[in-house]
Amino acid sequence: MPDDLLEFRSHAPGYWPDSAMDHWHDPKWQLKNRINSLADLEQHLDLTDEERAGVLLAGRKLAMSITPHFFSLIDRDDPDCPIRRQVIPRLEEGWTAPEEMADPCGEDSHMPVPGLVHRYPDRVLFLVTDRCASYCRYCTRSRVVSGVGEQQLEIQWEAAFQYLEKTPQVRDVLLSGGDPLLLSDGKLEKILSRLRSIPHIQFVRIGSRIPIFLPQRITPALCDMLRKYHPLFISIHSNHPKELTTEVRDALGRLADAGVPMGNQSVLLRGVNDSPAVQQALVHKLLMCRVRPYYLYQCDLISGSSHLRTSVAEGLEIIENLRGHTTGYAIPQFVIDGPGGGGKIPLNPDYVLTRDDDKTVLRNYEGETFEYPEPTSAPAEALAELKDRSACCS
Ligand SMILES: *Cc1c(COP(=O)(O)O)cnc(C)c1O
Ligand code: SF4
Numbered sequence: 338m339p340d341d342l343l344e345f346r347s348h349a350p351g352y353w354p355d356s357a358m359d360h361w362h363d364p365k366w367q368l369k370n371r372i373n374s375l376a377d378l379e380q381h382l383d384l385t386d387e388e389r390a391g392v393l394l395a396g397r398k399l400a401m402s403i404t405p406h407f408f409s410l411i412d413r414d415d416p417d418c419p420i421r422r423q424v425i426p427r428l429e430e431g432w433t434a435p436e437e438m439a440d441p442c443g444e445d446s447h448m449p450v451p452g453l454v455h456r457y458p459d460r461v462l463f464l465v466t467d468r469c470a471s472y473c474r475y476c477t478r479s480r481v482v483s484g485v486g487e488q489q490l491e492i493q494w495e496a497a498f499q500y501l502e503k504t505p506q507v508r509d510v511l512l513s514g515g516d517p518l519l520l521s522d523g524k525l526e527k528i529l530s531r532l533r534s535i536p537h538i539q540f541v542r543i544g545s546r547i548p549i550f551l552p553q554r555i556t557p558a559l560c561d562m563l564r565k566y567h568p569l570f571i572s573i574h575s576n577h578p579k580e581l582t583t584e585v586r587d588a589l590g591r592l593a594d595a596g597v598p599m600g601n602q603s604v605l606l607r608g609v610n611d612s613p614a615v616q617q618a619l620v621h622k623l624l625m626c627r628v629r630p631y632y633l634y635q636c637d638l639i640s641g642s643s644h645l646r647t648s649v650a651e652g653l654e655i656i657e658n659l660r661g662h663t664t665g666y667a668i669p670q671f672v673i674d675g676p677g678g679g680g681k682i683p684l685n686p687d688y689v690l691t692r693d694d695d696k697t698v699l700r701n702y703e704g705e706t707f708e709y710p711e712p713t714s715a716p717a718e719a720l721a722e723l724k725d726r727s728a729c730c731s
Pocket of ligand 1 (some may be wrong): 454455456457460461462511681
């Protein structure tokens with residue numbers, strides 16, 4: 338494995354003038370100075386024709402926006418830079434493959450109240466904003482995210498809270514969007530305290546890519562507010578080891594110190610992280626940041642994603658290369674969100690060669706075969722004899 342993938346680096350300076358460094362750690366400056374237009378982009382990077390066309394088309398689909406922090410991780414000399422492919426639109430995005438959809442996870446058909454997706458019996462997904470710090474070109478919710486797509490995210494706050502209050506089977510609420518950590522501390526606290534006032538809600542989590550896109554937003558004040566609402570988990574979203582910089586590690590450390598358990602959700606993306614070596618570096622760095630890899634998603638069939646999707650076999654191969662070879666905590670569950678609304682379906686390499694009433698024949702990570710027999714019941718005679726023997730022990 339190339340060692341440099343494992344290194345924690347700071348953001349690469351050089352794109353912005355030195356004067357910008359005075360404001361670099363201010364999240365408001367980062368948001369205000371996002372790269373939003375072709376002109377912004379061309380000030381910093383030589384674009385390919387495919388990218389230029391992609392940027393022009395993006396305005397009608399999913400906006401382009403990239404924080405200076407994330408942008409500074411782009412290697413300008415590498416047109417195939419894995420950071421670049423995630424956030425700079427390309428021409429191929431404009432083409433919808435026949436298998437692709439606007440709402441690949443069938444969320445809109447599982448909303449009892451706008452903004453609230455209730456697909457599993459005991460937990461809901463609560464979409465609390467349509468904005469993110471930067472936009473991922475493969476976003477599964479691009480139909481509503483960023484405000485330029487075909488739909489608007491409608492949130493009916495009071496109706497959503499009332500649904501949760503009168504639905505006792507919901508014990509787990511997952512805040513998502515968009516990115517909930519883009520909301521102000523005050524707004525977020527209002528949501529969390531209302532959820533915490535509902536006795537049957539045991540568990541709250543936030544899905545956020547802010548620690549990666551805008552680590553400056555993870556302020557001590559935010560952490561102090563979040564820690565009042567435990568048990569609170571955060572699922573971050575990191576796809577490539579280069580994203581785990583020293584600033585990101587510090588931000589994740591502040592959350593961990595506030596007692597927030599963290600998992601990572603990554604999306605398997607062609608030309609970004611579709612290799613066992615990159616995935617191994619990613620999961621090892623995540624553990625060093627006190628984040629447990631949670632899910633590795635096969636890329637959803639979102640329209641305009643065919644250039645970013647891989648075969649399913651590649652995901653299985655990645656898991657095969659992790660299991661047994663490294664720390665169990667480092668291994669995410671590979672899943673496909675069943676197209677059209679099936680929910681997350683786990684996929685695993687086949688370790689079971691055969692299984693019948695007598696035994697299971699398995700292979701281990703090194704390809705060796707092992708047999709695990711089913712339990713044998715003790716014969717009545719053997720038990721009777723033991724009983725007799727125990728009688729003379731008294
Ligand atoms: C992913 C998801 C959840 C949470 O699933 P977990 O496996 O518990 O992490 C809940 N609701 C919806 C609609 C989801 O897509
Ligand atoms: S951060 Fe999440 S919601 Fe926002 S664009 Fe990326 S994938 Fe979509």
